[in-house]
Amino acid sequence: LLYDNPNAPNPRRVRMFLVEKGVEIPTRTVDLRSGEHFSDDFRAVNPGCTVPALVLDDGTAIAESVAICQYLEAVYPDPPLMGEGAAGRALVTMWQRRMEHDGFFAVVEAFRNAAPGLRGRALPGGREVEQIPELAERGRRRYGWFLEDLDRRLQETSFVAGEDFSIADITALVTVDFARRAIKVEPPAGLGALDRWYREVSARPSAGA
Numbered sequence: 001l002l003y004d005n006p007n008a009p010n011p012r013r014v015r016m017f018l019v020e021k022g023v024e025i026p027t028r029t030v031d032l033r034s035g036e037h038f039s040d041d042f043r044a045v046n047p048g049c050t051v052p053a054l055v056l057d058d059g060t061a062i063a064e065s066v067a068i069c070q071y072l073e074a075v076y077p078d079p080p081l082m083g084e085g086a087a088g089r090a091l092v093t094m095w096q097r098r099m100e101h102d103g104f105f106a107v108v109e110a111f112r113n114a115a116p117g118l119r120g121r122a123l124p125g126g127r128e129v130e131q132i133p134e135l136a137e138r139g140r141r142r143y144g145w146f147l148e149d150l151d152r153r154l155q156e157t158s159f160v161a162g163e164d165f166s167i168a169d170i171t172a173l174v175t176v177d178f179a180r181r182a183i184k185v186e187p188p189a190g191l192g193a194l195d196r197w198y199r200e201v202s203a204r205p206s207a208g209a
């Protein structure tokens, strides 16, 4: 059972991964608006109070989007989305982490430190954390650098981690779409390689997930 939320970017990463694999699994929506993720029932699944979380038939609970994807990759190896061979797997991990650190986290930082609805909740999870406006500002700057770096990378390769679509593309696409929606930043028109890649990956059926 996958604990999911249709509007949140991290669960979208897992949903896209599942569509790429051609796998359907039962899901349950956790209502983040009403704070269902802070309920005792959900804390028993993931004490970190975040979605997504995957609970296996034997009760094992896996949180963290990439950990869930890693599990799914092992159970459903085709098509490979996390690289093949020693170097291939390492390179996908490298690019995935860059997309996450430099891109996704930058947008999260920009969004959570500025959104009026997230006052006192600048970090996900159950703790009271005040917003830092300078961090929101820095997040926006970092996101701009991320887009430039990504464009440079995509001038050399078809996809983020090389010539094959991978989890690195999923994280990058979710990042760009999240930025458009949450912090109202469009990818600059002048970044041609990024634009080519964004159209291509947005046209994949999984992008609708």
Ligand SMILES: N[C@@H](CCC(=O)N[C@@H](CS)C(=O)NCC(=O)O)C(=O)O
Pocket (backbone or CB within 6 Å): 008, 009, 010, 011, 032, 037, 049, 050, 051, 052, 063, 064, 065, 066, 121, 123, 124, 125, 126
């Ligand atoms: N590192 C976690 C992050 C999960 C996360 O932050 N999820 C968000 C939704 S995208 C959440 O549950 N937020 C709850 C909150 O805002 O308190 C992952 O990769 O799955």
